[in-house]
Amino acid sequence: MKLQTKLIAAFIVIILLMGISQSLFLQTSIRSTFQNYLDQHTNNFMLRMEQSLEAYYDESGSWDDVQELFFEYNSTTGQGHGMMMRRMMMNMSLSSDDLLLLDLNGKVIGDSSGTRIGTDGNDLTGKKISLNVNHGKIGTLVLHQRQLQNLEKEFMQSSNTAIFISGLFAAIAALLSSIFIAKKISKPLKVLMGGIKQIGDGQKVHEINISTTGEFYELSEAFNDMIKKLNRNEEVRRSLVADVAHELRTPLAILQGKLESIQEGITAPTEETILELTDEVYRLSRLVKDLQQLSLAEAGKLKLNLAPVNINELIDKVCHHFKWLAEEKGIMLRHDHIPNNCSPRIDTDRMTQVFVNLIGNALRHTPLGGIVEVSAQQQGDLLLIRVADTGKGIPAEKLPHIFDRFYKADASRTRSESGTGLGLSIAKGFIEAHGGVITVESQVGRGTLFLITIPC
Numbered sequence: 001m002k003l004q005t006k007l008i009a010a011f012i013v014i015i016l017l018m019g020i021s022q023s024l025f026l027q028t029s030i031r032s033t034f035q036n037y038l039d040q041h042t043n044n045f046m047l048r049m050e051q052s053l054e055a056y057y058d059e060s061g062s063w064d065d066v067q068e069l070f071f072e073y074n075s076t077t078g079q080g081h082g083m084m085m086r087r088m089m090m091n092m093s094l095s096s097d098d099l100l101l102l103d104l105n106g107k108v109i110g111d112s113s114g115t116r117i118g119t120d121g122n123d124l125t126g127k128k129i130s131l132n133v134n135h136g137k138i139g140t141l142v143l144h145q146r147q148l149q150n151l152e153k154e155f156m157q158s159s160n161t162a163i164f165i166s167g168l169f170a171a172i173a174a175l176l177s178s179i180f181i182a183k184k185i186s187k188p189l190k191v192l193m194g195g196i197k198q199i200g201d202g203q204k205v206h207e208i209n210i211s212t213t214g215e216f217y218e219l220s221e222a223f224n225d226m227i228k229k230l231n232r233n234e235e236v237r238r239s240l241v242a243d244v245a246h247e248l249r250t251p252l253a254i255l256q257g258k259l260e261s262i263q264e265g266i267t268a269p270t271e272e273t274i275l276e277l278t279d280e281v282y283r284l285s286r287l288v289k290d291l292q293q294l295s296l297a298e299a300g301k302l303k304l305n306l307a308p309v310n311i312n313e314l315i316d317k318v319c320h321h322f323k324w325l326a327e328e329k330g331i332m333l334r335h336d337h338i339p340n341n342c343s344p345r346i347d348t349d350r351m352t353q354v355f356v357n358l359i360g361n362a363l364r365h366t367p368l369g370g371i372v373e374v375s376a377q378q379q380g381d382l383l384l385i386r387v388a389d390t391g392k393g394i395p396a397e398k399l400p401h402i403f404d405r406f407y408k409a410d411a412s413r414t415r416s417e418s419g420t421g422l423g424l425s426i427a428k429g430f431i432e433a434h435g436g437v438i439t440v441e442s443q444v445g446r447g448t449l450f451l452i453t454i455p456c
Contacts, residue, residue: 008179011174011175015175016171026163027163046099046143050141052070053131054132054133057138058134063138066101066109067111067117071111072114097143097144098116098143099142100121100141100142102122102124102141103139106120121140121142127142188210188216188220191208192210195208204231204234206227208223244291244406248287251281258273258277259277287422293429293430297426302430305347305348306345307345308344308345309345311344311376312376314351315355315374316335319335322363326363326372329366329368332370332371333373334371334374337376344383344455346454350434351434353426354427355374357423357426357427358387359387360423361423361424363389365391365448366390366447370447371388371389371390372390373389374386374387383454383455385451386450386452388449389448390446390447391448392444393444393448394440399442403428403440406421434454436453436455438452
């Protein structure tokens with residue numbers, strides 16, 4: 001069952017429950033209010049009848065002619081006990097009761113309906129009032145309930161009809177409103193489901209637009225963010241496949257060409273030729289190894305052999321390795337020692353590879369007479385390592401991609417000069433595997449700074 005159908009069904013059930021409960025409440029309330037109205041008027045009438053009957057008995061000393069004077073009224077002749085009888089008859093017509101007078105023996109001597117005169121009234125039910133004169137009981141006034149009168153039935157029927165009609169209109173209006181609200185609630189979900197279905201079918205999905213606020217808007221923003229990341233990941237995947245194919249194609253083509261030349265006798269299998277083939281095999285092996293290490297680092301499964309290492313000695317060792325290259329290019333390579341000989345727990349081989357990549361890149365991109373400086377300092381529980389150069393710098397639009405796989409800021413450099421483009425990606429993966437962070441800052445014409453932060 002769809003969400004929209006569920007919402008409409010839920011609204012209908014709620015409307016029915018509310019309508020039924022409201023109808024029952026109104027019926028009970030109207031009946032109670034109407035009955036209270038009748039009881040109030042009847043009680044006032046009985047009080048006056050009690051006073052009038054007691055006064056009549058006190059004056060006459062008997063109940064003679066009480067039926068004619070107090071319980072009968074002739075609308076044609078106007079005979080009766082004046083206005084008192086008119087009010088009594090009006091109240092009797094509006095109520096469901098009969099008014100009766102019993103003598104001391106329980107015999108009916110007065111009856112507003114005129115049907116029980118002379119009968120035994122002890123079995124009558126209803127409200128009873130004792131009539132007393134000079135502290136002596138002279139009779140009993142009884143208000144006996146009968147079935148509903150026509151006027152009362154009509155009033156209740158008209159009330160029920162009004163409740164039913166108003167409830168029906170309210171239910172129709174509520175039903176239409178529930179359909180509108182259900183459609184409005186389910187519409188953003190339909191849009192989202194359409195986008196999700198497109199993703200499931202392998203289609204490229206662009207951003208979705210939901211004209212609403214609240215949780216659905218936040219959900220659409222999260223969905224759009226996910227779409228951007230998926231599209232970006234797809235682009236990276238395609239670029240990665242193309243880059244890997246390109247990097248593998250060149251050495252494989254060289255190997256294939258050389259071997260075919262040797263097989264055809266065009267090229268002699270000299271030591272120099274074999275060394276060239278070996279270099280290409282090493283290049284392939286190094287590329288595969290770098291990709292494997294990078295994949296393990298990004299998956300968080302890179303195995304680290306952690307041990308306390310003197311950071312000054314480690315950086316000195318790497319700088320000494322590049323000393324000949326710096327002298328050859330006329331570049332000043334210097335390392336400022338950290339004062340307190342910080343010894344963080346790191347994997348020596350992995351961190352050596354990081355420093356080799358960073359310092360090697362700095363030397364390659366620094367011109368004659370430039371400076372490459374490696375410095376370290378401790379700030380609390382963190383170790384900050386800076387690798388700065390005075391090279392030509394990296395354009396601002398290329399900085400966000402500097403750690404991407406196979407990315408080369410200078411595409412004009414030859415394959416032998418620029419490498420595979422995995423060095424910085426591997427350095428970032430190794431640093432993050434140590435729980436650290438690597439960032440880059442650069443200005444064109446002034447140089448580049450790589451900042452490494454790792455726990456000390």
